[in-house]
Amino acid sequence: xxxxxxxxxxxxxxxxxxxxxxxxxxxxxxxxxxxxxxxxxxxxxxxxxxxxxxxxxxxxxxxxxxxxxxxxxxxxxxxxxxxxxxxxxxxxxxxxxxxxxxxxxxxxxxxxxxxxxxxxxxxxxxxxxxxxxxxxxxxxxxxxxxxxxxxxxxxxxxxxxxxxxxxxxxxxxxxxxxxxxxxxxxxxxxxxxxxxxxxxxxxxxxxxxxxxxxxxxxxxxxxxxxxxxxxxxxxxxxxxxxxxxxxxxxxxxxxxxxxxxxxxxxxxxxxxxxxxxxxxxxxxxxxxxxxxxxxxxxxxxxxxxxxxxxxxxxxxxxxxxxxxxxxxxxxxxxxxxxxxxxxxxxxxxxxxxxxxxxxxxxxxxxxxxxxxxxxxxxxxxxxxxxxxxxxxxxxxxxxxxxxxxxxxxxxxxxxxxxxxxxxxxxxxxxxxxxxxxxxxxxxxxxxxxxxxxxxxxxxxxxxxxxxxxxxxxxxxxxxxxxxxxxxxxxxxxxxxxxxxxxxxxxxxxxxxxxxxxxxxxxxxxxxxxxxxxxxxxxxxxxxxxxxxxxxxxxxxxxxxxxxxxxxxxxxxxxxxxxxxxxxxxxxxxxxxxxxxxxxxxxxxxxxxxxxxxxxxxxxxxxxxxxxxxxxxxxxxxxxxxxxxxxxxxxxxxxxxxxxxxxxxxxxxxxxxxxxxxxxxxxx
Amino acid sequence: xxxxxxxxxxxxxxxxxxxxxxxxxxxxxxxxxxxxxxxxxxxxxxxxxxxxxxxxxxxxxxxxxx
Numbered sequence: 001x002x003x004x005x006x007x008x009x010x011x012x013x014x015x016x017x018x019x020x021x022x023x024x025x026x027x028x029x030x031x032x033x034x035x036x037x038x039x040x041x042x043x044x045x046x047x048x049x050x051x052x053x054x055x056x057x058x059x060x061x062x063x064x065x066x067x068x069x070x071x072x073x074x075x076x077x078x079x080x081x082x083x084x085x086x087x088x089x090x091x092x093x094x095x096x097x098x099x100x101x102x103x104x105x106x107x108x109x110x111x112x113x114x115x116x117x118x119x120x121x122x123x124x125x126x127x128x129x130x131x132x133x134x135x136x137x138x139x140x141x142x143x144x145x146x147x148x149x150x151x152x153x154x155x156x157x158x159x160x161x162x163x164x165x166x167x168x169x170x171x172x173x174x175x176x177x178x179x180x181x182x183x184x185x186x187x188x189x190x191x192x193x194x195x196x197x198x199x200x201x202x203x204x205x206x207x208x209x210x211x212x213x214x215x216x217x218x219x220x221x222x223x224x225x226x227x228x229x230x231x232x233x234x235x236x237x238x239x240x241x242x243x244x245x246x247x248x249x250x251x252x253x254x255x256x257x258x259x260x261x262x263x264x265x266x267x268x269x270x271x272x273x274x275x276x277x278x279x280x281x282x283x284x285x286x287x288x289x290x291x292x293x294x295x296x297x298x299x300x301x302x303x304x305x306x307x308x309x310x311x312x313x314x315x316x317x318x319x320x321x322x323x324x325x326x327x328x329x330x331x332x333x334x335x336x337x338x339x340x341x342x343x344x345x346x347x348x349x350x351x352x353x354x355x356x357x358x359x360x361x362x363x364x365x366x367x368x369x370x371x372x373x374x375x376x377x378x379x380x381x382x383x384x385x386x387x388x389x390x391x392x393x394x395x396x397x398x399x400x401x402x403x404x405x406x407x408x409x410x411x412x413x414x415x416x417x418x419x420x421x422x423x424x425x426x427x428x429x430x431x432x433x434x435x436x437x438x439x440x441x442x443x444x445x446x447x448x449x450x451x452x453x454x455x456x457x458x459x460x461x462x463x464x465x466x467x468x469x470x471x472x473x474x475x476x477x478x479x480x481x482x483x484x485x486x487x488x489x490x491x492x493x494x495x496x497x498x499x500x501x502x503x504x505x506x507x508x509x510x511x512x513x514x515x516x517x518x519x520x521x522x523x524x525x526x527x528x529x530x531x532x533x534x535x536x537x538x539x540x541x542x543x544x545x546x547x548x549x550x551x552x553x554x555x556x557x558x559x560x561x562x563x564x565x566x567x568x569x570x571x572x573x574x575x576x577x578x579x580x581x582x583x584x585x586x587x588x589x590x591x592x593x594x595x596x597x598x599x600x601x602x603x604x605x606x607x608x609x610x611x612x613x614x615x616x617x618x619x620x621x622x623x624x625x626x627x628x629x630x631x632x633x634x635x636x637x638x639x640x641x642x643x644x645x646x647x648x649x650x651x652x653x654x655x656x657x658x659x660x661x662x663x664x665x666x667x668x669x670x671x672x673x674x675x676x677x678x679x680x681x682x683x
Numbered sequence: 684x685x686x687x688x689x690x691x692x693x694x695x696x697x698x699x700x701x702x703x704x705x706x707x708x709x710x711x712x713x714x715x716x717x718x719x720x721x722x723x724x725x726x727x728x729x730x731x732x733x734x735x736x737x738x739x740x741x742x743x744x745x746x747x748x749x
Binding site: 087210 | 701702704705706707708709710711712714715716717718720721726727728730731732734735737738739740741
């Protein structure tokens, strides 16, 4: 293609992007088609990738295709392996795509489709993709070192320590939140519970199949597992229609919480090949397949968004979670815009597979853009529903009431009409007893996804199957995060306690495995139990905590990146990471302040504790526990903020020393070695 | 016309091969194949058990995103 033709194409992409963003931003009062969001997203990512990431690659990072990567220099056939860039891209995307980009945007849709969409697009292009890209490149230049090691080397020992504490706290809070989403999705849902319960024996069967019958044939066993999961979905329908079976799978939230805690402990303590690895493979297969199907469904159906661009709840009175648009929309949507957790992957397995430095752009920036696209699909799934239905599903009983008529009347009075009979018909269509108060985001996403799928394939007759498929998909997804995360958390605790008493650090010593598994499960189990028991807390208070801790990790990553850019002698380009860092600090500091000190008991932990303490039941043991929970949440939030402040001060001190010439910048990069594949590069 | 068809067929074949390779990497089939080559072993339950043992710690420590 000639230069002028290429320029013309990019002018066209820019025009389409501007038109679609303008349509999304300016349109009021009329419903718009979801394709505007899709076009706006595709054009934003394409422009960001083509121009902004190229600028970062050329000017800020000066990627060098002739510099050997660790995959070449340290190739060992195990962790360090030169791998095709598309294969690394797939590997990286599969690792970073979790349930976060699906659930966060669904919850934030209470503000309307506009705030979430704009944050996802700008956040990804200018913050999330940049973070993943630069951390991946910096790790490649440091023999694939982890974020915590880079923080220790480049910022200081405190930076490393804080990164370590941040990782453990985010893992614990993340696991508590994930477990609570599963509980909310499965409570009083025999179909969903049956299907998810069946994935455990299916995973065990896959484990045996992989180890004994067809060693190493993972794809084959994953296809088999997937077919069995489809059978389990069908079986769930049978179970829910058979009262004698269904009653065993119709469980309350506390019962489900106990079962999930037991499952987490088992997944951490059992041999990895038996349960963890096969479930991981199965969920990856289902995850990738479903994301592709959803994308195709949206493009084929081109649904209309019924949710308005902005709702009245931008004033902070939202029923799904309380708090103003700023900062709460920006901590609720983390993974689709910027996620600190990605920096762990970008400094984990991925840098050890990269063949050439120049490929970090496509893998780091490009994979995050795809992840962000998944978040846009979640916005579409949430906003294609009638707003009244969306609020009926996502509002807790403490806000709208338990009785269907009362809940429908409350929601209709907000200007989002819904009737008890509408909700009853919808519940019947999807094979549920009720869809009221199904908080957490997962059931609402499942309803939206089922509506998109059923309009594409099968009509209303298949609505229930699609709904339970979506529910199973999310729960399977989240349970994989839960079991793998519990195990990762157990290792971290073992590493830490190994410094206190050596045997506790031995990963294969069973007393240590059991004790440390119990410790990590107790930590997230506490947050889960608190969410199950507190009608006003739960996901409402825990999700912002998750967002805050996730973005604390992103703050650490961006501090590391800014420090390295300054030490590289390119301070004029530091705003590339400093600007998103400043934004994240503004968001996390203000969100934390509101969560601790806001006088509204629905937002502030301390105000909620005061309200409970001044009530008539203040002396009751259940109330005392809720008051304790609030105070503990406030303490955890306070600790997170102190950690952010400490890492910022340490980083800023380092920047000032280097910029003022008081300290000679020492980069801990591995020395330059020319690639043996230079001819291939130049040819 | 035939040349274009051939090019299209090549393109589809190339894309399918990349998707298959990516899936094999994601699902650790490539890692197992490399293990067999490195150890000069034939696939068997024992060889796979050994591969899992070798990779257990790194797999367990692999971060999983939210």
